Amino acid sequence: MAVHEIKHPLIQHKLGLMREAGLSSKGFRELASEVGNLLTYEATRDLATEDTSITAWSGDTINVERIAGKKITVVPILRAGLGMLDGVMELIPNAKISVVGLYRDEESLEPVAYFDKVVKHIDERTALIVDPMLATGGTLIATIDLLKQKGCTKIMGLFLVAAPEGIAAVTKIHPDIEIFTASVDEKLNDKGYILPGLGDAGDRIFGTR
Numbered sequence: 001m002a003v004h005e006i007k008h009p010l011i012q013h014k015l016g017l018m019r020e021a022g023l024s025s026k027g028f029r030e031l032a033s034e035v036g037n038l039l040t041y042e043a044t045r046d047l048a049t050e051d052t053s054i055t056a057w058s059g060d061t062i063n064v065e066r067i068a069g070k071k072i073t074v075v076p077i078l079r080a081g082l083g084m085l086d087g088v089m090e091l092i093p094n095a096k097i098s099v100v101g102l103y104r105d106e107e108s109l110e111p112v113a114y115f116d117k118v119v120k121h122i123d124e125r126t127a128l129i130v131d132p133m134l135a136t137g138g139t140l141i142a143t144i145d146l147l148k149q150k151g152c153t154k155i156m157g158l159f160l161v162a163a164p165e166g167i168a169a170v171t172k173i174h175p176d177i178e179i180f181t182a183s184v185d186e187k188l189n190d191k192g193y194i195l196p197g198l199g200d201a202g203d204r205i206f207g208t209r
C-alpha cells in the first residue's frame with residue numbers, strides 16, 4: 001500500500017493545534033475540515049487531465065485542461081468522517097458522495113457496519129475514503145471490502161492520523177490502495193487508541209465526550 005505522509009507546514013501546524021487536549025469541539029471540527037481540504041489537494045495531484053477546446057474571452061478557440069476519465073466518489077465513514085467532508089467537497093464539489101456507516105466495538109475493536117448508500121456505477125469512479133483515524137485498520141479493511149464487492153477498483157483514503165499497526169494490517173489484505181495522511185503516528189495503546197493521536201475523533205467532532 002502506498003502511504004503518503006504529507007509534511008506540508010500548513011498541515012503540520014493545523015494537526016499540532018488538533019493535538020491540544022483543551023481545543024474546543026468547534027475548533028477541532030474546523031481544523032479537521034481544513035486538513036481534509038489540504039489532504040484532498042495532495043491526493044488529487046496526479047489526476048489525469050485532457051485538453052478541451054473552448055471559446056475564450058477574446059473569441060479565440062483555445063485548449064484548456066479538464067479532469068479526464070474516471071470521476072470521484074467521496075466516501076465519508078460515519079460518524080467521524082463527516083468532520084472532514086466539507087473541506088474535501090470544497091475542492092471537488094461535483095464529486096458524488098457514498099456514505100458508509102461503521103463503528104468500532106469498544107471491547108473487541110472489531111468494526112460493526114450499520115449503513116451504506118453507495119453511488120451507482122461505482123466501478124467507473126475512484127473512491128476517496130475519508131476518515132480522521134486509521135487505528136487497527138479494521139474499519140478501513142471493511143470499507144474497502146464493501147467498495148470492492150460493489151465493483152470499485154481504484155481506492156484512495158484520507159486520514160488525519162494513521163497508526164503503523166493499521167497500515168500493516170491494511171497492506172496485508174489490500175496492498176493496491178493508496179492513502180494520504182497528515183501523520184503516521186507512533187503506535188496504538190492497549191485500548192486501540194493512537195498515540196500520540198487525537199483521542200476519540202468522533203467524540204471531539206460531535207461534542208459527545
Ligand SMILES: O=P(O)(O)OC[C@H]1O[C@H](OP(=O)(O)OP(=O)(O)O)[C@H](O)[C@@H]1O
Nearest residue numbers: 078079080103104135136137138139202
Ligand atoms: O482502525 P480502527 O481500529 O477500525 O478504528 C478507526 C475507526 O474508529 C473511529 O470511529 P469510531 O468507531 O469511533 O466511530 P464514530 O466515528 O462513530 O465515532 C474512526 O473514525 C475510524 O472509523
Ligand SMILES: O=c1cc[nH]c(=O)[nH]1
Nearest residue numbers: 135193194199200201
Ligand atoms: O485513536 C483513535 C482510534 C480509533 N478511533 C479514534 O477516534 N481514535
Ligand SMILES: [Mg+2]
Nearest residue numbers: 200201202203
Ligand atoms: Mg468514535
